[in-house]
Amino acid sequence: MLDTVVVSRALRTRAGAVTLLGGMLLITSTMGATPGVARGTDLADVAVGTGAAAGVGRGVGALADAQIPLYQQAVSVLPDGARDGVPSDALAVYLPGTRVPHPAAAVLASAVGATPTTTVAVGPRAAAAAADEQLAWIAAGRVPGAGGPHEDLARAALLDLHSLTVADGVVVAGWSPHWRYVWPRDSAFVAVALARTGHVDDALAVLDFLADVQSPDGSFHARYLPDGSGPPDDRGLQTDGTGWAMWAAGLVLAEVDDTDRTTEARRLAPLVERSAGRALRLVAGGLPPASPDYWEVAEGEVTLGTAAPLVAGLEQAAVVLDAAGLRGPATAAAAGAARARQAVVDAFGPTGYGRYATRTLPDAASAFVLAPFWAQPPPDAGAAWQASVPSMLRPAQGLAPGGGWRRDGVSWTPQTTLYAWVAAEQGDAAGAGRWLGVVERHRTSSGAIPEKLLADGTPAAVAPLGWSAACVLLAIDALDTGRASPT
Template sequence: MTTGHLHQLARPSRAAGLWWLAAALVVVVTLTAGWLQHRQSRVPLYLSTLAVGRDGSVVEVKPGDEGQLIAGTRVLRDTPDAASQVRRQQDWLAAGTVPSVPELGDTTLVRDALLDLHLLAQPGGVAVAGAPPPWNNVWPRDSAFVAAALARTGHHGDAEHVLNFLTRVQGHDGTFQARYRTDGSLVPDDRGSQLDGVGWSLWALEVVAGTVPRSERADYVRSHRRLLDASSAAIGNALDPDSHLPPPSSDYWEKPSEDRLSLATAAVLLAGSESAGRLYRTIGATRAAETNTSRAIDLRTAISTRFGPDGYPRYLGGPARSVDLGASFLLPPFVREHPADVVDAWRRSASEMARPAGGLAPGGGWRPDGISWTPTTATYALVAAALGDRESAVHYLRWLDVHRTAGGSIPEKVLADGSPASVAPLGWSAAAVILAAAELTAG
């Protein structure tokens, strides 16, 4: 009797346990669904592309209004002098080259990216990151990519304007603010200086100078001696004499402040030091060339020693899974000399940064919102091309091509479902695509 009684008491207890288990599962599923929904954030597409409208002004083309464009151009149909504007765009393209990657077929990806850079140029050739606020400001990093892309495609005058703007806004101590207004007179916020700007300016100057005929190269570099001297001096002043590393500074993540040194900051200063050494050698400034080359060797060793054992993470001493775009800046076309373990870290980082739509986030430790960022993805295409990894470069370029807006521009972001989002075009992304194509077509 006691046993039977206990058996009868146990059955409702088991049923109750199963009920609570089912209820718990429902809660978990509900919370998980909400968590996933939060992870896969929704961001609208603000612009589809840019176009030339009345009086030659650049206008924003909203999503759904792409039918107003003349096919194959960045000109609105109702523009009174449409034929003339189309001809001007064609003439501008013809003045340079449009790198063609056979594996991409007859896509207009690179051609459209060039037209987008052309339209993003403000009076005087100032390269804004994008058209609407707050993208309609000038970032030294983005400007470096744009100057390099314009120079590699034969648009030397436009590239020169970008370098001149950087020279004009550079601080007395050689550093740059995080971003500038197009007139160069005001900084749009209180983000303060960002140390990597000096590295980007030197890298861009070397790329542009490298496209100038060899017989004219030394004179060209001398004409930009102010930018060269100020930027290289700023790097020298920033590096610790004992550790040979720079202090913490904001980088492409654009956090208001950083209390830890990021790999991206150190890597870009390394790229700048290497470029400065070669630029000084071009003009016969032997002592300055040796100083910057020696500085680059010390910085490269410090990066390898301090970041390398942890797998080149985003932050000094951080976990390997936090590896981000900074690993790319330790590789060609930014840095020429690199140890094999950097390539390994770069390849590993792609899996850490992968997002549902197939693109890449800015880093392995980036917020888990499911969004791909095209500046990151396009830069990976560029590095792959520079490393000779043609398959990976073409893969990323195809992905970017497929995820353009209906207006043909590369958006800043791509959502988890593959939809273009945020602003389009974006200068950094367009420039990196052009540079990747140029690398793939280089003889």
């Protein structure tokens, strides 16, 4: 059968190369080929991993619009489970519906002086086998939004998560060196996204990895080496990871078949019971101590981004532990969740559920007191969350992590997609669609979801970013499966 290889969006940026390469790629292939549609230096733009230092607001001392490179446009999937970054300037061509580089296209791209998708030599049969494996993985689950306007974005997000999965249960945050680690926070969101798209076994494996690296006292370091041997540096503990692990365990368990629910709850119980024990100690006096949160900077006072996930986690811990038959620990977790919830409401409610309890400063963590995080959101939290948007909005119509974030023009896709998911869960389909549209319009040439968008919408920093891909899938899932809560 004759198949025409159609080059990806990147090819159309170089007219001469397109003409020549496009003609050369009219080939006979037994595999078939269409392109796949398809988280600044790591330290220089202050961002490291999934967080960044806070900066000044626009005004006196304001920052110019940041110029951050795109480190890679995708991660390619190679035979035998190998991965390779796709250069940002590559004329990337993939086998149909995958991130597996087309062998012939790579050779021809090199022949015309263009950057190939990968420099790793991949034979046709090996490439076909890798493509079949990736396609089979996607087919084993569900593509949210299938048949609707968000299907292509959902498929790209699934490809992002699969390409960032480097071993069973090991999903790195991104592919650039400073991101090629496992963050408990990111992995928690990924686990929920995997479960809700029909990949429950993969989701449970992600939580198994977290259980393996967790300290006996229930704490988590900021990030871990993919081989599970420990943290890569002395960044230290981050309290929110304990909350996120429990929260994810509960939401993943909700996707397990009823016949397997008790068995899987018992599988999750060690992770959850250790986490709940630590969380209960942390909130024994009300609010937990100060800790870095998703901003990944040292804090002198507790943030909502630390306190709210502990409430969400303890609520879900009660569910998991009860399902595992651990009635005493389940009761203790539920009681602790209620006490911690009231402490957060009393402290952060008066300042509009912003970053700190001592002053009003809008923050994306306002989303963490709403569904799908807290079972019973405070009555005034929805309005506070909506009110956070103006101070966080950036020129590309995405969001910064908070109103106190530096005004450098950069939108962050983790927060933009988080707001899409929360909007969908609140029943605001139009709002969810707007946030998803920002990401949809500004993906990389390979279709991957980047960590950042510059002021003009140019994708920047690492691509893909697992946290963002997870939130995209969860938002689309909430839209098309009726999960959205009534307003």
